[in-house]
Amino acid sequence: MPRFSPGDRVTVLDLGKPGHVRIPWFIRHKTGRIERYCGAYPNPEDLAFGRPGLPVIDLYRVHFPQTALWPDYAGAQGDTLEIEVYDHWLEPAGPLT
């Protein structure tokens, strides 16, 4: 049972891991909402070192307004970005205040 459902607000963690991580810097500490659940896959952080990457980890697509990622975003205010994030890089975010 995946921890998050579409629409849930989540914040991307900064786990400070070196090496082959799939979470780029520009989304760390940023808050978006779950767009969809993608299934569960072997952990690429282990696969990169020839390990089996098990147990598999839930993967989500997370939706961000561009203005949440880049304070000086120069495009249209309604522009967005979607990106895949593994479960262990996410924490629940509170509702919008």
Add this chain to the structure above:
Amino acid sequence: MTPEPIGYSADAVDPSRPVVEGHEGADYYALMTEALHKILLEKQVLAPADTDRVIAALEAPNVTWGARIVAQAWKDPSYKARLLADGSAAAREMGYTIKEAKLVVVENTAALHNIIVCTLCSCYPRSLLGQPPWWYISKNYRARTVREPRAVLAEFGVAIPPPMEVRVHDSNADMRYLVLPKAPLHTTERPFEDLVRLVTRNMLIGTELVEPYR
């Protein structure tokens, strides 16, 4: 003493180092790959035909496969619905096996334009479309598309009117992405093969339009 690998992720480790595009940015790995290949041939672990076979398999998929999926979606609304719900299953219906985890298809509409990038490397639906174009792998495209997509699109000659949303899809992990371009007029009357010929590789990435947005 083993010499230090001079090209090792240098621009990730030291942000002040200038970005170097292409193989010059990965001297160490290019050299190591070539050396390893030569050793494996010399030791007869690999034969030249093995390498040729792998290259042929990598080069078999091509843009036409993606174009046929798009033309089918333009022609048949029920196929389009299945394509958007499950890209891999809909590709299989057309005879194409997606070897990556899942194909996600994103639809351009009058209100939304989609563009695909892999910021971290060069993830691309290779089992469907073959190898990505050179600029898709460039650090310039990868860094700027997430940061200033409209400026990047303008360089491709693509104008997105401001009320429209531009949605960037970062292909950073297991999913692979295909843009379903907005259909031209009269798709029902036009022959299927004519529609296939309209679709270019850049349209499937989101850096070209069939017709300008109005």
